[in-house]
Amino acid sequence: MSAPLLEVEGLRVRLPSRSGAMLPAVDGVDLAVHPGEVLGVAGESGSGKTMTALATLGLLPHGARTEGSIRLAGREILGLPDKQLRSVRGREVAMVAQDPRTALHPMLSVERQLTEHLRHHHGVGKKAAREEAAELLDQVRIPDPRAALARYPHEFSGGMRQRIAIASALAARPSLLIADEPTTALDVTVQAGILRLLDRLRRERGLAVLIITHDLGVLSSIADRLVVMYAGRVVETGSTADVLGSPRHPYTRGLLDALPEGGTTTMRPIPGSPPALGAVPAGCAFHPRCAHAREGCAGEVPPLLQIAPGRATACPVDPFVRPDVPVEVRA
Ligand SMILES: Nc1ncnc2c1ncn2[C@@H]1O[C@H](COP(=O)(O)OP(=O)(O)OP(=O)(O)O)[C@@H](O)[C@H]1O
Numbered sequence: 001m002s003a004p005l006l007e008v009e010g011l012r013v014r015l016p017s018r019s020g021a022m023l024p025a026v027d028g029v030d031l032a033v034h035p036g037e038v039l040g041v042a043g044e045s046g047s048g049k050t051m052t053a054l055a056t057l058g059l060l061p062h063g064a065r066t067e068g069s070i071r072l073a074g075r076e077i078l079g080l081p082d083k084q085l086r087s088v089r090g091r092e093v094a095m096v097a098q099d100p101r102t103a104l105h106p107m108l109s110v111e112r113q114l115t116e117h118l119r120h121h122h123g124v125g126k127k128a129a130r131e132e133a134a135e136l137l138d139q140v141r142i143p144d145p146r147a148a149l150a151r152y153p154h155e156f157s158g159g160m161r162q163r164i165a166i167a168s169a170l171a172a173r174p175s176l177l178i179a180d181e182p183t184t185a186l187d188v189t190v191q192a193g194i195l196r197l198l199d200r201l202r203r204e205r206g207l208a209v210l211i212i213t214h215d216l217g218v219l220s221s222i223a224d225r226l227v228v229m230y231a232g233r234v235v236e237t238g239s240t241a242d243v244l245g246s247p248r249h250p251y252t253r254g255l256l257d258a259l260p261e262g263g264t265t266t267m268r269p270i271p272g273s274p275p276a277l278g279a280v281p282a283g284c285a286f287h288p289r290c291a292h293a294r295e296g297c298a299g300e301v302p303p304l305l306q307i308a309p310g311r312a313t314a315c316p317v318d319p320f321v322r323p324d325v326p327v328e329v330r331a
Pocket residue numbers: 015016025043044045046047048049050051052061098214276277
């Protein structure tokens with residue numbers, strides 16, 4: 001496989017609490033995205049998905065502290081000065097933010113927002129940039145794209161603004177797209193269209209995509225590999241087929257059991273809720289909610305153990321395979 005485009009290693013993000021204490025929102029995350037690959041990040045609310053994405057772009061909330069390494073095409077970008085980071089964001093990485101209010105500038109026309117990167121970072125002329133922008137709007141299913149270019153964000157519905165934000169991120173011709181819940185607000189047909197567009201761009205242009213969503217259905221249709229996060233840590237990773245088809249961590253199993261199955265009502269939500277920042281349980285953070293927890297689970301934080309090439313789980317109990325035998329670690 002080609003070298004990763006994005007490589008995150010040992011990423012820690014601490015956020016200041018009201019009392020001034022620094023609380024860990026991301027606690028030692030490793031992940032990699034290769035050119036042309038779609039990596040999905042799953043996990044309940046508060047698991048640190050957005051903070052991981054924002055750290056990658058240097059857009060964390062004020063006062064946040066980071067540790068670890070984030071390399072883009074082999075170059076360390078964690079801790080780069082703002083000016084250099086802005087240039088990375090303009091040229092190489094684009095983001096579709098979870099909060100749609102921040103995605104578009106309210107005072108700039110759609111045309112300006114979709115053509116600025118093309119004109120200034122890629123040297124595309126005004127007319128050609130407008131053509132490319134109209135084409136993108138058409139691909140995200142904005143009716144009458146040419147007329148839409150002359151309009152302003154407030155003239156569109158929320159769902160349309162989200163689609164324009166996706167077009168605007170892609171208009172920068174990034175090599176990496178970070179999309180945080182990009183299709184959550186959209187109806188299923190539009191959502192399917194956007195997923196097809198991303199799939200085509202990764203095949204045709206080698207676009208790498210880091211997609212964050214609660215929606216395991218979206219991930220199963222588009223992601224090559226998955227990272228499952230809980231309380232700021234990766235608890236399971238592997239190919240999408242392996243992770244969703246034969247989950248090895250009780251948390252991943254819990255997320256799948258909580259899904260409605262083919263319209264029936266067999267869904268079993270995970271009991272309890274994820275811990276608040278600063279109240280992460282000792283040992284395996286999931287143990288208070290885990291039906292398979294044993295005494296040792298409250299001790300050390302379980303490491304992410306490789307159980308097969310490209311496949312790892314942070315549950316040494318591994319109740320789904322052999323209930324009494326710890327996972328065998330393969331190098
Ligand atoms: N600006 C902030 N200041 C302090 N804490 C924050 C801030 N933003 C998020 N947090 C906390 O950081 C932790 C991780 O949040 P994050 O937004 O990364 O979660 P998430 O996995 O993206 O969740 P969701 O699925 O709800 O988007 C949570 O406990 C959250 O409450």
